[in-house]
Amino acid sequence: MTNNIQLGLKENWKQFSLLVIVNAFVGGMIGMERTIFPQFAELEFGVASKTAILSFITAFGITKAITNYYTGRLANQFGRRNLLLLGWLIAIPIPFLLIYAPGWNWVIFANILLGASQGLTWSSTVVMKIDLVGEKDRGFAMGLNEFSGYFAVGIIAFLTGYIANKYGITPYPFYIGIGISIVGFIFTALWIKDTRIFVHKESATDTTAHLENVFLETTFNNKTLSSVTQAGLINNLNDGMIWGLLPIVLVSLNYNNENTGIITAIYPTIWGIGQLFTGKMSDHFSKKAMLFWGMLLQGLAILLIPFSRDFYILASISAILGLGTALVYPTFLSTIAQATSPKQRAESIGTFRLWRDLGYAFGAIISGITADIFGVKYAIFLIGGLTIISSLIIKFRMPEQIKITNG
Template sequence: MTNSIKLGLKENWKQFTVLVIINAFVGGMVGLERSIFPQFAELEFGVATTSAILSFIIAFGITKAIANYFTGRLANRFGRKNLLIFGWIIALPIPFVLIYANHWNWVVFANILLGISQGFTWSSTVVMKIDLVGEKNRGLAMGLNEFAGYFAVGLVAFLTGYIADNYGITPYPFYLGIGIAIIGLLVSIFLVKDTRVFMHKEHTTNKTEQLTNVFVETSFKNKTLSSITQAGLVNNLNDGMIWGLLPMVLLSLNYSTENIGVIAAIYPTVWGLGQLFTGKMADHYSKKAMLFWGMLLQGIAILLIPYSTTFFELAMISALLGLGTAIVYPTFLAAIADDTAPTQRAESIGVFRLWRDLGYAIGAIISGITSDVFGIEYAILLIGCITILSSLIIKIRMPKHIQA
């Protein structure tokens, strides 16, 4: 069976394209909340403290992280397609819960469902694309995957901000989610084929040494894998802060919901579009250098936020933050794939994504507590410093990366 299988982006472009489209719908589910949730929390439920508002990000981050881990563990056993479909089934009730919620706990519950759904759907598309393309174009594959997902996050964040500004915070913005979930599920059922056979094909020729303990080495022991993992955690730690605190900063500066939506959307849109280029770069340039400079650029951009007030300044910072994230995001996954054997790759990526998405929860907790005690400005500055520290860990600890 594996003799008839050919690895490569060109050889599998039809199935690859279907998976790119599906990941755009996966990203769209996150975009529903990106620009309107602080107003949604305060206007609909009277939730005003920063830490309480950020509770929905904490719920999302923890559940997505756990789902990522189990997707990696279960992908070889039950199949990538089955986990993808299961993730979309979990997504179906989310917009309805948000529309009809009469207590903030229901919103937190919706984000638990969203975290589980995102873990299964996004992780499945990542692993399936890596299965299809083989060694040659991993960076490009991950760039296209993450472009589709995060461009959709930005687009839907803009649309929900626009809809909320013109028609109200609820229910109309969440109608988008109903369509996204239904289409994503149907396309996954009828057009996606499982890719485990491609993984077995690569395994017959791949010479990468097996890890003794995938969790321990990806998390702590292997200098390459653990350096990537800590940077992934910090990347999403600062993303969780931006998700929760940037709209609050803009509200305090009296920006309209529509303008908040524009600024909030620039970051994931540049992040998404940039990966069309940075993913391919990761196939040709030093992954270590890309990770260092990307994390450093993020940290500098975050440190500038408290000292900026004009629309142009904040839009530029949002763009710089998106560029820094675009440089590292596909590079994380391509570098993990390079340093793991095909049969262990799904699990190692699952471990990486476990820690990376725990960053959402850790970032929200740190941001919420620091903001409530010292003020939003100090929370932002702290996260910026942590991000710069992460770039230095990459610089000092990670060995020079050998291209695949």
């Protein structure tokens, strides 16, 4: 059955391209909330506490993290495509819940569904692309995947800010989500094929050593995998803070929805576009160096935010933050894929993505509480400092040689 199967980007470009399009729809669902949500919370529901506002990110992060883990564990059993379809089914009610929510708890429930949907859809597309391409183009494949997702986050974040500025914070921005979720489901059902057979093909010739306990090795024991995992957690911890607090900072500086939308959109847009290049770079350059410099750049950019008021300076900081994140994001996934055997890869990626997306919850909780007690500025300093510490863990703990083989 596997004799006719060929691994590689060129050999599977049609199915790969369809998965890139699917992941753009997946990213668009996140972009719907990216610019307008803190104002949506305050204007529609009277939620003013930073901790309470960021509770939607906490709910999203915890649910997405847990779903990531089980998507990784169940991918071989139930098939990647089936989990992807389930993720889209869960996405369809989300914009309707946000439009018609009678109270804040309904918004939290919508974000629990969003987390489950994102865990299923994004994890499935990541694993499916890795299945298709084989080892040679893995970084480039992850760059294309994350580009499509985060470029869509940026575009939709800008669009929702523009629409909110013109027509109000609700319901019109959420209409975008209705279209994205329905089209994403139909597109997947009609054109996406499962990729488990590619795993059997690669496993036949792979010599990568098997992990004794995938969860423990990825989280704590394996120096490569655990270094990447802590950096992933801190990356999304700072992203959770930026998602929740940057719009609040910009509103406090009297920026309108449109300008807030531009500044908040630059970061994921650069993050998205940058990965077209950084993904390919991770196939040829030191993954350790890219992870170190990427995390360090993020930390330094975050520390500059409280000192900045000018539109162009804040836009530049947003761009630097996007560049730093672009350096690490596809490199995380290609490093995990290189360090694990094909049959354990989905579970290891699922474990990494469990911890990485718990970073959203930790970031929202830590920055929300710190902002309420000490002020937004100190919350930003704390998260920036943690990001720099993470870069140093990469530098001093992670080995240069990634792959350990049998024999």
